[in-house]
Every structure is written in structure tokens, then in C-alpha cells.
Amino acid sequence: MKCDPSARGDTRRKILDLAEGLFLSRGFSALSYQQVSKVLGVRNAAIHYHFPHKTDLGVALIQRYRRRFERFVDSQAELGALEQLVNYFELSTVYFSRDRQICPSGVLSTEYPALPDEMQREALGFIGQMRAWAVAIADKGRAEGCMRYPGEPEAMGLLMFSALQGALQLARIEPDMLVAVKAQICRLLDLPPDALAAGGTTP
Amino acid sequence: MKCDPSARGDTRRKILDLAEGLFLSRGFSALSYQQVSKVLGVRNAAIHYHFPHKTDLGVALIQRYRRRFERFVDSQAELGALEQLVNYFELSTVYFSRDRQICPSGVLSTEYPALPDEMQREALGFIGQMRAWAVAIADKGRAEGCMRYPGEPEAMGLLMFSALQGALQLARIEPDMLVAVKAQICRLLDLPPDALAAGGTTP
DNA sequence: GACAGCTTACTGACCGGTAAGTAGAGTCGC
DNA sequence: GCGACTCTACTTACCGGTCAGTAAGCTGTC
Numbered sequence: 001m002k003c004d005p006s007a008r009g010d011t012r013r014k015i016l017d018l019a020e021g022l023f024l025s026r027g028f029s030a031l032s033y034q035q036v037s038k039v040l041g042v043r044n045a046a047i048h049y050h051f052p053h054k055t056d057l058g059v060a061l062i063q064r065y066r067r068r069f070e071r072f073v074d075s076q077a078e079l080g081a082l083e084q085l086v087n088y089f090e091l092s093t094v095y096f097s098r099d100r101q102i103c104p105s106g107v108l109s110t111e112y113p114a115l116p117d118e119m120q121r122e123a124l125g126f127i128g129q130m131r132a133w134a135v136a137i138a139d140k141g142r143a144e145g146c147m148r149y150p151g152e153p154e155a156m157g158l159l160m161f162s163a164l165q166g167a168l169q170l171a172r173i174e175p176d177m178l179v180a181v182k183a184q185i186c187r188l189l190d191l192p193p194d195a196l197a198a199g200g201t202t203p
Numbered sequence: 204m205k206c207d208p209s210a211r212g213d214t215r216r217k218i219l220d221l222a223e224g225l226f227l228s229r230g231f232s233a234l235s236y237q238q239v240s241k242v243l244g245v246r247n248a249a250i251h252y253h254f255p256h257k258t259d260l261g262v263a264l265i266q267r268y269r270r271r272f273e274r275f276v277d278s279q280a281e282l283g284a285l286e287q288l289v290n291y292f293e294l295s296t297v298y299f300s301r302d303r304q305i306c307p308s309g310v311l312s313t314e315y316p317a318l319p320d321e322m323q324r325e326a327l328g329f330i331g332q333m334r335a336w337a338v339a340i341a342d343k344g345r346a347e348g349c350m351r352y353p354g355e356p357e358a359m360g361l362l363m364f365s366a367l368q369g370a371l372q373l374a375r376i377e378p379d380m381l382v383a384v385k386a387q388i389c390r391l392l393d394l395p396p397d398a399l400a401a402g403g404t405t406p
Numbered sequence: 407g408a409c410a411g412c413t414t415a416c417t418g419a420c421c422g423g424t425a426a427g428t429a430g431a432g433t434c435g436c
Numbered sequence: 437g438c439g440a441c442t443c444t445a446c447t448t449a450c451c452g453g454t455c456a457g458t459a460a461g462c463t464g465t466c
Contacts, residue, residue: 011445026317030232032421045424046446054422102313109372110305110313114229127376155387162369162384163362169312170365173330181365184358188391214411235455249412251457 012050014040016064019057024101028058028111028119055116062122065104066129073133081141082191088137088160089182092168100172105130106165134161141189148190160185215253217243219267222260227304231261231314231322258319265325268307269332276336284344285394291340291363292385295371303375308333309368337364344392351393363388 018039022031033047033054040046051057076084095101108115108123115123135157141147149156167181186192221242225234236250236257243249254260279287298304311318311326318326338360344350352359370384389395 027230027232027314029230030314030317033423034420043447044422045448048423049444049446052423100316106313106369106372109375110309111230111233112375113303114233124376127373131373131377150390150393151387155383155390158370158380158383159366159387159391162373162380163366164369165373166309166365166367166369167361169309170330170334170368172312172315173327174334174361177361177365180358180361184354184362187353187358188362190353236457237454246413247456248414248458252410252412255457257456 011040011042011046015047015050015057016060020061020064021099021101023061023107024095024104025099027107029114055118058116058119059122062104062108062119062126066122066126069126069129069133073129080146081137081144082146084137085141085147085189088134088164092164092178092182096168096171096178102168102172103165106169109165131158131161134158146191149188156189214243214245214249218250218253218260219263223264223267224302224304226264226310227298227307228302230310232317258321261319261322262325265307265311265322265329269325269329272329272332272336276332283349284340284347285349287340288344288350288392291337291367295367295381295385298371299374299381305371305375306368309372312368334361334364337361349394352391359392 015036018036019031022035033044037044037047047057051060076087079087092103095103105127108119109127112120112123135154138147138149138157138160139153142149142153163181163185167177171178218239221239222234225238236247240247240250250260254263279290282290295306298306308330311322312330315323315326338357341350341352341360341363342356345352345356366384366388370380374381
């Protein structure tokens, strides 16, 4: 019927974009093919054409995050620890400003036991990536001498990761949570509270 | 049929107990009347007798948490800040040990946009209680001189709240997350890492 | 006989998923 | 240049299962 060449291969991306929004605001179990197809103006079966099973859609979603995140981390490699921290913080601000979405790792870990096996595997890999990055920032920060904190970089990275994930979720209900937690992390890293004034590149 | 007098009024509680477990491990949207009724050995309609709408079940669940939590906080009033922190930590350990459940505030904030209005209202109140308690611990800890940290007690309390919520979720995937984050919070509060050796009373 | 506490039996909506058909663009031999 | 064929990207029309929810009937207790 409509095989508009300008839109060729576009539907798949549109499905992913739309599903991503629903995923981050309502979760995977609460996401249905109908919600996507209705907004997109196609039939339910059209989604099934691109993603035969709901699991396929979920896996594609996480894999896209992983690729995107990998590129993002690569693009940050040359930056200093402080700038990387700024961009880390900026990441969660972007999510929050988009209709109070939360970070994918938050949705994935919360729904983890209800997810199909293949999605669990991908989630494991994705969260491993995020964890590694957070730890790397704490590590680099200490090496560069711009961050001062007790304990190992490992522990400090995990704390920042956990705190940001939790704060982003709780900010839906307590809007001051995100800024408060970010500011406190800065204090605990012995940074000046206004060290985060500059913006950064986010995926 | 079976109106066993010893079980009178027991079904309602059993429903709540079972629903609570499913709620904490799989979330509210992924929780169905069938799952509860099947395990409980009753018909679907029996659940509807006690909780006409799913929203009623959800609200009852949160209200029970609130009552329970209030009693818990009251019972802690006389304790020192350090003991209260121990019990706070113990709370999340108990959740984790019960089949990797997460804390109610984590489920509620993650699913928040998909929840019915009445549940959102209750969630707001519940998370307000938890927030207040976390801040109170940080406050008391500084007043007693047993905790040393930069910034206001408000900010430190919110950080602990966020970090524990996030860590509990992430521990499903990265099992070392919970202990690592707890230990790091202790270091950041300038406590000895083994300050948490003692157990405490948890609800 | 009134009531609590269920049951059986049902409803309509929605869920993910499938099979068969089709429009249109591209490709092929001739 | 043209018909035949193939492929992509859908559509229509279903499927059985599950969802929350309801109405009416039954049973044991007071």
C-alpha cells in the first residue's frame, strides 16, 4: 500500500523510539504493542513484522542502549574525570526532563525477575557497562587528584551509580531529590558545589 | 463451603501477604489476581470479594506498609543514630534475602506513572515517611557526633535513601552492590566499616 | 432468617501472536 | 520496453489466553 521510499526502514526505528519512551516511563510489562501501533498509525501486526515477539522488541531496545552507551563512553575517553562526572549527571537530568523518565538500568533492575531470559542476559551486560563507567570516573577522579573520598574507587563508583538511579526514580515523587543527591555527591567527592556549571555532550 | 472459623478473616491477610511478595518481586502491573488466587487455592472472585478493584488491593498494600513503617519508626525513637542506621541497613538486607525482593518505595517510584491516582497519593505519603526517617537519622547522627559528613543532614539523608534504593535493585544483577554501597556510606559518614556488626529489630 | 464468605459461571476488553492476502518497488530474461 | 517474478512492508482477520470485574447462587455460623 504505502511503500513510501523516503520512509523505507523508518518504521522499525519509529517503533523503537516510541517503545523506548513507554519503556522508560511505564516499564516493560506495562508496555503493549497496541500503545505503540495506535500512536504510530499502523496495525498491531506491523509491529510483529519487525519484532515477532515482545522479547525481540525488548532485546532490541537494550541492545540499542548498549551500542549508544558504548559510543558515548568512547567519546568521553579523552575528557577529564570532572567533565565526565558532569556528563554523567547531565544524563539523568535529560531523562528527568523528558516527562520524568528514569534510566534504563532502573527499569531493568526493578522488573528483572519478570523479564524473559534473553532480556535478562542483555540487561546484565548493559548494567555491567554502566557500573564499569561509574567506577572508572571515580578511579580517574582520584588519579587526577580532583576527587577526594575515603575507600576504594570501586565502592565510590557503585555508590554514585546506585544513588543516581534511586534519586532519578524518587524525583518523580520528590522533585528536589535529583539536585539534592547530585549536590551531596559533589560534597562527598570534595568538589566545589558549583563544579557542575558547565554542560556536556550526552547521547 | 469452607467457613472454617479458625481461618475467619484470615483470607484477607493471606491475600495481602501473597500480593506483597509478588508486588516486591515483579511489580504492580505484573501482579494479577490469578497468581494470588491460584497459590491461595481460592477462586478469582474471592479476591474480588475482599478487594473489589485491583486499585483497592494496591492501596491496601501501601497503607499496610505505612502503618507498619510508622510503628517501626516509633519503636526506634529511643535508639541512637548508629543503631537506627544499622536497622535501616538491615531493612534492605531482609528484602534482598527474601528472594531478591526490593523495597516498596523502589517499586512505587519506578511504576509511578502507570499507577492509578489513589495509589499515587498513597505512594506519595509513604515515600514522604521514608524520606523523613532517612533525614532524621542523618540529623541525629550529626547531633550525637557519631556521624561526620559535609553538607546538610537533609542532603545526606536523601543520598542514603536514594543509594540504598538503587543498590537494592541493582543487587539483583550485581550481587555485591548492596554490601559495597552500605560500606561506602559508612566510610562517607566517617564510621568504622565494622560499625554495623550488631543486628536490630526490623518490621 | 440474616449475614459473611465464599463459589460457579460469566462478560468484554485486551494481551501477544499468527496466517493469508496485497500493494508497490525492484529485478530479471527477452 | 515489457511482462513475469520476487521481495519488502505492510494489511485484514483471526486465534487462544489472560486480564479485571460482575451477578447470582450456595453454605456454614450466629
